Amino acid sequence: MTEQSITDDKKPQTATATAPLAKTLEALRAALGADAVRVGEQIGEHAMTDWTRHEPTRPAALLLPRTTDEVSRALSICHAAHQPVVPQGGMTGLAGGAIARANDIALSLERLSGVEELDAASATLTVRAGTTLQAAQEAAEAAGFELALDLGARGSCQIGGNLATNAGGNRVIQSGTARDQVLGLEVVLANGDVLSSLGKMVKNNTGYDLKHWFIGSEGTLGVITRAVLRLHPRRAARHTALVAIDDYDAAVSLLRRLATRFGNDIGAFEIMWPDFYDFGVKLTGARSPFDAPHPLYALIEHAGFDADDAGERFAQALTDALQAGALRDAVIAQSVADARALWAIRECTAEFPIKLDPINFDVSLPIGEIGRFVDRCRAALDQRWPGNQAYFFGHIGDSNLHLTVDGHSIPGVDHHAVYAFVYQMLGPLRGSVSAEHGIGSLKREFLPISRSPAELAAMVAIKHALDPHGILNPGKLF
């Protein structure tokens, strides 16, 4: 019935430089100063790869602008020259989204860093894109607030990259993803135009909400330079429990039961299937607090405010659940050391790159479907690759399932074949091939599993509109 598609091109424009590189670099040096334009051996390893351990590639140049205006000048020059530009943050990505190719110019935000303002009355933090997440967290905490974004990479990752990838992390069940922390955003478009939408308001219905176009767009629509983040009251009272559960449906029921009692004071609800749990215990040398094995485990954290009796109320809720048959057993941490020991099992994943040949999945699907998907996925993997070792775990309150298959357990297997095999199982469930890590360059070919041709065409139309020459992060996403 459709007269024409909104775009005739199903692929976005990908820039090919129309000016000689030397001439572009000359203009960039004139605009930013010679020390802000590095080439060849001046470019360190840091700009060449990310946490995917991608084969290091040296870009044609590395730009180090210090201000929004310098980012604007740099992009304006590259836009005129049709020169591809790859924005870079802390290079902690897991999808190859910030890796530049040999003919690309990398644009690092690292010098555009620091907290500009903490407005305690408005509960906002204004930061430059190159600020590390940890520095932003510390600024919030120093003023008695909490930044509700936390990831393992906090010491290295940068706010700009967190927002460009809509990072998830440890507090999503409580406060949402990176997107949900943003009140205002400043972005430089491909042609150098600066969109400075640095409002501090929770409510603002004045036309299209521009910040949402750029958050999660992986540097393909603009370069984030500053942000206004919302601050939350600090949740000082944390209580941790490890519980044993009958099955996945019982886990969902327990989650709903606790949510009905504590709302989003539930700060973590991490499900571990037995293969993962047993391996975690073994890997970390921890001792399982349970005498017998169980069908499923959940690590639950209550993160509240009312320090006086929060622990007792959490313990009472678990006791009630036990008496109601809603869980099989529970262990509540009595000290910070206890809590750390319980978390150590879940955090055994830090050892995966050393002990395994990890084939990692970060998928999402409706919360109600995750249990059945795990069963089906395990059966299908066992049929296809008998003897494989697969470890399932996930933040189920966020609809996020992680799976690591150990390549060592399937000698000679092509990782790509395992990726394709698992991802294609998500299609019929409208699942997502990337819950939190993004698409980058590594999952491009799988994007059509999660997005329809019409959705992809709309994305391409938008990309054309904001970056007509296709200079921003070409080869990513699409």
Place this chain on the structure above:
Amino acid sequence: MTEQSITDDKKPQTATATAPLAKTLEALRAALGADAVRVGEQIGEHAMTDWTRHEPTRPAALLLPRTTDEVSRALSICHAAHQPVVPQGGMTGLAGGAIARANDIALSLERLSGVEELDAASATLTVRAGTTLQAAQEAAEAAGFELALDLGARGSCQIGGNLATNAGGNRVIQSGTARDQVLGLEVVLANGDVLSSLGKMVKNNTGYDLKHWFIGSEGTLGVITRAVLRLHPRRAARHTALVAIDDYDAAVSLLRRLATRFGNDIGAFEIMWPDFYDFGVKLTGARSPFDAPHPLYALIEHAGFDADDAGERFAQALTDALQAGALRDAVIAQSVADARALWAIRECTAEFPIKLDPINFDVSLPIGEIGRFVDRCRAALDQRWPGNQAYFFGHIGDSNLHLTVDGHSIPGVDHHAVYAFVYQMLGPLRGSVSAEHGIGSLKREFLPISRSPAELAAMVAIKHALDPHGILNPGKLF
């Protein structure tokens, strides 16, 4: 430094029909059936105006599609004919955003209504756009959940309109605006292409998050046909208090103090300046529970889960605040009737259209700035229009300030002059001329107060990309 702007046209394309109306209507009747295409006297008053009491205008036709496919066919035909289309929901808007002009075709979603699915395990509700907010709320409540979106217009307004305008309402401080309730969205683009992004996942980083492009775009980028909404646990324990405070800064301190103790169990924090409070008491015949007048009042609601002692904990927090000098006096409702009596003062605004000639403002600015803005605004109004009656109140936790000036108190005043006078005061503060009601047709000329030329140009570029002929809701927003 900019080589070229992302768009040369600073105004979006506005369609002028290229085919005779009769021919377009013939094609629409063939596609949707004759009963779904109404003209002339068949079009009721409902389709002609909204809650702004805009002069009723009869559109050229009213379409009543029953399915997403019918919406797609209708838009495809109008796109080919360059025929302007105005999407309509419950017509409860306050910015003229759904009012069609005489040559426009109105497209009502009212037949595309009903709850499609409640998925209790995933905590999601899938609804069609024409479903009233109240019907969606009732479906959620019947399953033991809560839809965290509530407005006075709940019985008439529709989910499609709520999302197209990113409605705010009564629970924003706790759970965000309409945008924050959406997990998945189905939209029909101007040319009839259907973007069906009806995922139920909290986390989904697979390319641009298309739903955010359409939420709050006031029907100018696509027609919302279905949505997956997230459900929250039901907050059954509500406790209300009215407190008297020294000044605005003390109100912000009290808000932070309570947030630090109760997180987002604080379900309302409504500030009333004395002019509003005194008028509300008079208007509703309520009795002020305080013996003496106070500089500022706050109506506070604790909406939690733990029914056992939530009331005592809230009362204790207010007692502590009183002892610490953080408030002057407090009255806690001891019954539902008590609570209603306190709310009646705040809800006296329902009488404004009857008792006043209301000139209403719905603005937002940084929480920390609201108090000083009110003082400055009042002084400026008094200087410009001595004797004016102005009533200030607001959801300050949401950064939202309302102001109603009574036109009767300034005989012969042009409402427009009052709007322009107050809005221009927001510019230097980066305030918003519309916190929650939207821009529609009524605030178009004021949009540049809140948005820069670069932001407006980016919006126009996106409008061009998704609606190249400019058929969707022309004359709104821009």
